[in-house]
Amino acid sequence: MNFQFTSKIKRNLFIIIAAGLAMFIIGFSTEKNHMYSELANTEDGTESLLVEYYNELPFTKEAFIDRVKTAASEQGITVDFVDMTLHHGTEVHGESTHHDEFEFKMLLTPHVKETKGSHGHDEGGTHGVEEDGHVEDSHGAHGGVAHSPMETLEHIVHEQGTFPDTGHARSWSNLLVNAFFFFGIGLGALFFIALQYATESGWGVVYKRILEAIIGWLPVGAIFLIFVFFAGSMHWNHIWHWMDPAVMDPGNAHFDPIIANKQPFLSQWFFWMMNVIYFSVFLLFARGFRKRSLQEDLEGGTKIHMKNFAKGAFFLVLFGYLSSVMSWHWIMSIDTHWFSTLFGWLVFSGIWVSATIFILLLVFWLKAQGYVKFINESHIHDMGKWMFAISFLWTYLFFSQFMLIWYADIPEEVTYYLDRFGNYKWILWTTVAVNFVIPIVLLMSREAKRSKITILIIGSILFVFHWVDVFIMVMPGSVFDHWAIGFLEVGMFIAFLGMFIFVVLRTLSKAPLLVTNHPYLDENLHHDT
Template identity: 40%
Template structure:
């Protein structure tokens, strides 16, 4: 592992300036999101309030997942000692850097959802665990040692707190490396990343069990955690790809070329197939075994209002990347990759929508201002925070020991 030579062809002190239309649009989107949430909360209709909470959970969870995927990407590159990504690592670092903010937002949403009983009412409602109550539910009572208010919130705080701490420390070490050079920061990052990946690997399934699967607490699937992880990882890769292409189109990051884009394309392609494998395995085993306590989950999602979305989910998240990214050239073209990445982000929004809505909004469901506005608001917030973070540091980790290899990366 040698040190690299600086290449005079590139400006390694390049800084991104977050201004103009991008900043304006992100702020407008945030305002639209706040207005949509206020509309949903204040119109007085109980179903609309339930829908608003469900959409807040959807986007809060999605936002946090994408930021956590940024931290996972950074740690994975250190542990695998990957050279190809050294030139673009600032993007996932910026995503990981706003994980504490995303975590706090998600904690507020789940906390309010619990206390108002607009979320998690399947296991957190009066009398469910009291044998003398008419609402007593023996299944929920049996799970109450795990599914309870204090345990639920404690796990959320511990998991997201740990992810955030590691994300911040890894970013700080990288910025320190810029100033000091040498291998000291890299070696520390390697060790911390190894610890983080073990913690992350064991806790993300539990985090998804809590946050999403417990919305329908009678049902469970041991595959659910990996299904959520696959969605999180593909979404994170898509965001990294979009930010990279947007920056390149604006004239930044000239040291990143079609070979780096090709690698991102391969990862998106491969893990979209993995997502499909877990999706299909979870679905086919339950459908084929025809166990009433299991099939109720899919029965709900085959109601007329959800069935088209159920199948569209698999078309977008499996068939689209399969057909559009199987070709080598497609993975090397900015516009093709940008299209697929945006399509898959919309596809995984739909994936989370199908996971969350049937268990939270019981009747008179609808689709409109609240769904579109909330999604826009979080997209605006994410854009504003990530781009602001990117503008505060140089766009390349200029003393990364593998940077020279990344500049010469060719496949």
């Protein structure tokens, strides 16, 4: 029996996609960017605020200084400004990239305004703080003030330094998050089907067509990913820091020796050459598995089964290497200075568990529509075991990576977690807690893995939080501290989910829901655990 992709389902999916797009457009048009500020201690022990921005600002430096001064004096604070912008007098070629032209780097030091007889505070210009303007000292004198001058200044800088984001960093990064997350589900399904071929598994034959349908997303997902990568190479987005040629050029003021040492791996030609390999291997194997699966329905015999066995094993070998290197290139290189050899497995376990969850959710939906009656409780139970087990693989790998980095405390490694603990702390720990505690507590028992309600609720939660996991991998290195989960993120996720389900269901409707000539089909239909 075929799945009927009725116009009603299509209409509902279009409504979902349209709703997601509408939310996204609201988010896109109100996207804000702001200058980055962080506390800095100067040599003489003064606390200052380092304000940085490395792209074209919609206002001039002078206008910004004026506005901060005005706002600060209303709060009873004067501010010293020190321009820290690099001057490129030493540059070899005497030419600067577009980044240098737009560089903004200033040190702001707040002082509480003298209320009784001002004695020569130089407003702006000097940065010597030999007078009584120390932040700590003056704080006690003005006991009624709710915030310290530094906090007030931070607030003012945030307010005055926020402007509409014409570079749309959040949209680009989200496009990468969603493109990768859903491509990952397709990839997880492809890995899973190859694993079943290579191990000649009997239990999963009833899932074959569903897996193939999910794999059907790969070509579409690849287009989105290639688009983001291409945009990165064209400098339309700035997700990948290393794609900026300035960091690789020893003559440039922005030369970064750590990144430059990685040039063989992080270079445009190698990146694109590997992309060709990743996509061609994944897509060709996906196409081959699907083709032979349909052929097997017509021909029967064991010839195709044995061929799938060999191809599946070969794919697993390739996938083992490619999935790791792929995640280094696509995701890990966003945090360019940082590296972790375990990262590929963490990404892989994430995509595998997402794929498993999606399979289960899809099966329950199909069952509610009256399809796939041949998938019995034992099949569901087995897939539930995978969902349970891979959740722990993910937790295990997350913890392994975290603990070693925490333990060794080497600067080049801890940066990754410092970024995440700074601005992403609650979302990171919520994700880890949800993805670990919920499965271990609620999915442990046999009954829970067979229960529709349990699987639906836990599956939906885990699905969302594995998306958040990808979000936390991408965002800290690409949009830094100005992340949010708002209309933009939710809308794009919903739109992608709608498109993904549309493509999956369309692929599903093109072939019968149950294979006919698989050698283990009969065994599988009587599967009982």
